[in-house]
Amino acid sequence: MLVEMVIDGMDMPEDGTAGDLAADLLVRVAGGDQGAFAELYDLLSSRVFGLILRVLVNRSQSEEVLQEVFLEIWQSAARFAPNRGQGRTWVLTIAHRRAVDRVRASQSSTDRDVRAGIRDIGVAHDSVAEQAELSIEGERVVAALGTLPDPQREALVLSYYGGYSQSEIAVLVGAPLGTVKTRMRDGLSRMRNEMGVNA
Amino acid sequence: MNENEFAVLAAGHALRALSDADERRYADALLAHPEWAAIAEEDAATAALLADAAAPVEPPSTVRDSLLAQIGQAPQSDAATGPSTEREPATRARPEPRQRRWSRGLFALAASVVLIAGLGIGAAVLIPQLTQPASVVALEKIEAASDAQQARVELDSGAQATAHWSGSLGSAVLVTEGLAALDDDETYQLWLVRGEEALPAGLFETDAGAATALVDGTMREGDVIAVTVEQSGGSPTGLPTTEPIIAIPTA
Numbered sequence: 149m150l151v152e153m154v155i156d157g158m159d160m161p162e163d164g165t166a167g168d169l170a171a172d173l174l175v176r177v178a179g180g181d182q183g184a185f186a187e188l189y190d191l192l193s194s195r196v197f198g199l200i201l202r203v204l205v206n207r208s209q210s211e212e213v214l215q216e217v218f219l220e221i222w223q224s225a226a227r228f229a230p231n232r233g234q235g236r237t238w239v240l241t242i243a244h245r246r247a248v249d250r251v252r253a254s255q256s257s258t259d260r261d262v263r264a265g266i267r268d269i270g271v272a273h274d275s276v277a278e279q280a281e282l283s284i285e286g287e288r289v290v291a292a293l294g295t296l297p298d299p300q301r302e303a304l305v306l307s308y309y310g311g312y313s314q315s316e317i318a319v320l321v322g323a324p325l326g327t328v329k330t331r332m333r334d335g336l337s338r339m340r341n342e343m344g345v346n347a
Numbered sequence: 348m349n350e351n352e353f354a355v356l357a358a359g360h361a362l363r364a365l366s367d368a369d370e371r372r373y374a375d376a377l378l379a380h381p382e383w384a385a386i387a388e389e390d391a392a393t394a395a396l397l398a399d400a401a402a403p404v405e406p407p408s409t410v411r412d413s414l415l416a417q418i419g420q421a422p423q424s425d426a427a428t429g430p431s432t433e434r435e436p437a438t439r440a441r442p443e444p445r446q447r448r449w450s451r452g453l454f455a456l457a458a459s460v461v462l463i464a465g466l467g468i469g470a471a472v473l474i475p476q477l478t479q480p481a482s483v484v485a486l487e488k489i490e491a492a493s494d495a496q497q498a499r500v501e502l503d504s505g506a507q508a509t510a511h512w513s514g515s516l517g518s519a520v521l522v523t524e525g526l527a528a529l530d531d532d533e534t535y536q537l538w539l540v541r542g543e544e545a546l547p548a549g550l551f552e553t554d555a556g557a558a559t560a561l562v563d564g565t566m567r568e569g570d571v572i573a574v575t576v577e578q579s580g581g582s583p584t585g586l587p588t589t590e591p592i593i594a595i596p597t598a
Binding site: 189208293 | 354355357358359361362363364365366369384389390391392393394396397398399400401402403404405406409410411413414415417418419421422423424481547549550563564
């Protein structure tokens with residue numbers, strides 16, 4: 149699997165010229181190519197699982213969601229439009245949506261509350277053996293987050309990793325809803341400038 | 348709606364943070380203004396970058412096996428059947444009636460306000476902990492709890508294990524030293540033993556015998572925190588298959 153993780157690194161469009169391997173694989177998956185599906189899984193599963201674990205913390209729930217995510221990818225790969233964005237973005241968007249939906253739907257309020265305490269200060273996953281070893285890209289993201297004004301960073305972290313909605317965040321941070329909405333737009337916009345994103 | 352208002356909605360959508368009503372406004376606006384799709388795509392790409400700040404974790408191989416077995420049977424939809432998934436209104440994907448959860452969630456929120464009140468202070472707290480393992484943060488929280496407790500055992504091998512827990516947090520962390528290295532096809536597995544029942548509570552690896560492992564699930568006072576050696580990926584049956592090498596009662 150390590151080899152694939154390296155390939156995943158190459159897939160990162162750092163210079164804007166690298167091919168979009170995930171997109172190529174998705175197109176083949178849409179045609180029913182099971183080998184391409186296995187390749188896509190090997191390429192992205194540890195990144196997807198890391199994200200789901202970050203949001204859900206609970207390992208067995210995260211494994212279930214990981215499975216749901218890749219089943220959805222198998223079933224709906226035909227809806228991926230290569231001209232409308234990166235394959236990797238498409239996969240991570242599905243993973244994030246399913247992780248957040250699960251955290252909202254299935255974890256009891258107490259669980260969520262306890263986890264919120266753990267999670268909202270921005271935590272990773274559940275074994276120290278898995279020391280956070282960030283990719284270069286990951287470190288750039290953390291650095292870019294660090295350049296945001298605190299309220300913007302807080303809005304992004306609470307929503308993306310915490311699974312909180314805008315109205316929940318407004319209550320949590322004691323800001324008007326409209327302000328929270330604007331902070332998200334401004335925060336993403338600054339991240340984009342810092343990171344040089346192309347859709 | 349003007350483009351600026353749409354950009355605000357698109358950011359909330361990319362972070363999956365919109366209310367159901369706003370999610371519908373977003374979807375309607377996108378249908379009415381296909382020229383704004385680029386804004387939505389940029390935001391989706393930017394939000395997806397945030398995934399990189401979570402370190403990759405290799406999933407157990409059982410998930411891969413199970414998926415490859417399932418896709419042989421699972422039908423695929425064609426492109427014509429619907430819009431791209433990422434643009435689906437949230438209401439379709441959300442299984443539960445939100446009203447009910449929201450009212451229940453309010454109590455949690457009231458408590459959360461206390462827990463994360465320090466958040467606004469910001470960067471200094473947030474960024475270093477972004478990369479800190481959950482177990483380490485959990486341990487800090489347990490130690491800060493008013494009902495923090497710990498118990499230590501020493502194994503015949505000389506290895507030591509200390510359980511730290513807080514009944515009010517429902518959270519426990521096991522810290523080990525000197526545990527034997529395992530073969531590649533073995534792993535240490537945590538259990539919460541509650542009466543007759545053993546609940547799987549996560550796998551952990553050691554680094555030179557040392558580990559700080561978060562006990563998965565909600566621990567209750569009276570549970571026994573136990574560790575067994577299982578095959579790689581954890582006990583396939585969900586039950587311990589070997590005698591525990593560590594067992595620490597929390598009552």
